[in-house]
Amino acid sequence: MKVAIIGATHAGVFSAKQIKAEHPDAEIHVFEKNDTVSFLSCGIALWIGDHVSSPNKMFYESPESMAKQGITMHMNTEVLEAKLVDKHLVYKDLASGEETAADFDKIVITTGSKAIKPNLPGIHSDRVFDSKNWKNANDLKKVTPEIKSAIVIGAGYIGAELAEQLSVNGKKVTLIDGLDRVLAKNTSDEFSSVFEEAYKKHGVQLELNQMVSSFEDIENGVKVKTDKGEYEADIAILGIGFLPNTGLFQGQVNMLKNGAIETNEYMETSVPGVFAAGDAATVFYNPTQKYDYIPLATNAVRQGVLVGKNIEKNTVAYQGTQATSAVELYELAYAATGLTKESAKIKGVDAESVTIEEDYRPDFMLSTTPVKASLTWEKGSRRIVGAAFMSKHDISQAANVVSLAIENKMTIDQLAMTDFFFQPNFGQPINYVSSVAMAAQAKAE
Template sequence: MRYVIIGGDAAGMSAAMQIVRNDDQAEITVLEKGSIYSYGQCGLPYVVGGLIESTEKLIARKVETFRSKYGIDARILHEATSVNPQERIVTGTNHENGQPFEVPYDKLLIATGGSPLLPLWKGVTAENIHVVKTIPDTVRLLNDLRDDVEEVVIIGAGYIGLELAENIHRLKKKIRIIQRGSQIASMFDPDMAELLQLEAERNGVIVTLNEEVQAIEDGQVKTNGNTYKADLIIVSVGIRPNTAFLKQTGIRMLENGAIVVNDKLETSIPGIYAAGDCATHFHIVKQKPDYIPLGTTANKQGRIAGLNMAGKLRTFKGVAGTSVIKFFDLIAASTGLTETQLNKSGIPYKTSSIQTTNKAGYYPDAEPLHLKLLYHRDTGRLLGGQAIGKSGAEKRIDVLAAALFNRMTIEELEDLDLSYSPPVNGVWDPLQQAARRAK
């Protein structure tokens, strides 16, 4: 069986390893546009801040390992430019020698990931801005973060924007975040995101809201309201799936280019699978395909795609959009839907919010914990939640993610047997406190 995988990072190599383990006769070819395989993209901001000493620490397996130990034809600088589903051939360009290539397949996995969005602002060039998605992006940023760089402007306040703000702050730079919306961290509701904004300002990070960038000229960022000096500019406004080269194949995609897959990670064309940041992710609360590109999902989808390609049936159960971010002294976590998303969907809901402590209130180092639950107005079924505090937020959201997976109601949270000891929790866990308040 000839397996071809386009993309050599999280989803692609998770799939490749499952095929190796489950098909002794497999012939596996991986086509990677870059030169680095299987690395932890989520660690890149911490390399910038010096918490991780080099990008080398992020590489899980080098390309030579896949070749020599696992017998995979792992190619670098091979960019796939088209797929012919009728003849089952992938064509592209080998950037090592500039020559075209063709690779036939019996089963194909598209794991091409996503690329940072770069709006067409006046004056934008590849030289005067930075994005952080790959190791080469990060190396270039580190090279440009010289001592003479004093003022850094970050455009966009999602996961990467906030993590970069914290880590570049560690380098003693002046940071300004520009966000066109009315809040930072749109994965949280405004009342919860306000806690993150206060944390930014407490650490000297300037947050500029409700301003849209219009031009980047002469070392300045110009918005619809002001002009800001910028010795270095980072753009972090989202990503788009790397699927433009597939438009002529007839593969079904969402409007943003994400490849629609079923629970076996199969596309609309037989023999072709997709996984990771280029594919859709079934949302267990919305009960429909969504696009939530996260590293955990890419690894999980890749593994399941590889198993199915090798004939070992396994289904992808879906995601709730569970995520967590460290931002200075705070841990902020969320899962499920926000109020903004619920209002768009028309689902009737209620909320229950509390400010409590992350352990027994009388314990010496108990810290504040803010927690918010969202649940169906009529049935009580849990729809989402958010938690922010110095510690303990991720534990509560992970429990809530499991509750969402099992379609539990807010009342059923009270029935859970959760651990208790004064140094780590109150006798009623914050989740259960919020559930009781809802009643």
């Protein structure tokens, strides 16, 4: 079996490794335009903030380590043409310019995503930085120690983390977003308002509910114009979001309107023998029970593994995702899974939510700290569709617990009675996960 994997993203790396594990005799070719693989881009803000022991550890594989596993790596190589029905590729060595054509038995599309970069005046200035890949990370790491101010555009997870790390390292930061609050697509208002207060406390200038219209180089800096004002800083950083990088395959496979490639539960596209995974593909979103586009590394890794398990025959079905994620800003941990009440409405789910706040362990302990917990459920069925937790305590695993509950279609009633241990070092007699479920029960009556 001869397999072509287009893109050495997280999904591409795990697809290649799993195919080799399942089919040791398979001939696997990975095509990648860049010279690195498996970069953990979620660490960019942490690296800029000097929280990374070594940038080399931000990769869990290399072209050399992949080759040692029997995988043929075509680095600095661009796929120019892909005839998916025929399993035919034309690719170009970017160093030599040489073009080659080859046929395969299977094709795996793991081309990932591309940063949203609107065609605005001045956006291609050397003072406007992207925050997506290894090159972007290096560019930012070189310039940020010397700057005194920065404008971050986009208050999602990436922009939020960049703004936080720059501010705690003494930079004057302006954070701009088109929505009316920070992390608006990731949190409900009661959580984002806590973060907004933390930003203000650390001197971050929040400029929300406005759209950027242009960039202009000025002496020793850049001016960012929006529909509501003008802002100046040494540099600007884009963190607007991502779209599927699937232009090469337009018209050949079924896609969502945004270009995300549709797959079945075995990661196979509408073209037999062609698979897709990661940021290039759709996911089955368990809270809504529908396919959606949610670019997350965790989704990409699992989907890549499934490609390997199903490359020859349907073996293991995709269990879907809850889009569980987390962020820590100014020592405040936030972890969430599934939908908020606001996002449920947008997705067409008739939902209700409740929020509580209580100390994570008994007050007789010498120290404790509050946990803010929210639970969202579908009206009528009482099926859990989302949860969020915030604290200075590590609440990350609570989101994983509720993620599992969502995947298994548990109700608020089941979660309220689920067995969680009690020990004063770790929690209350009624764990805050159960406590918020009980609050949901009371509100739902």
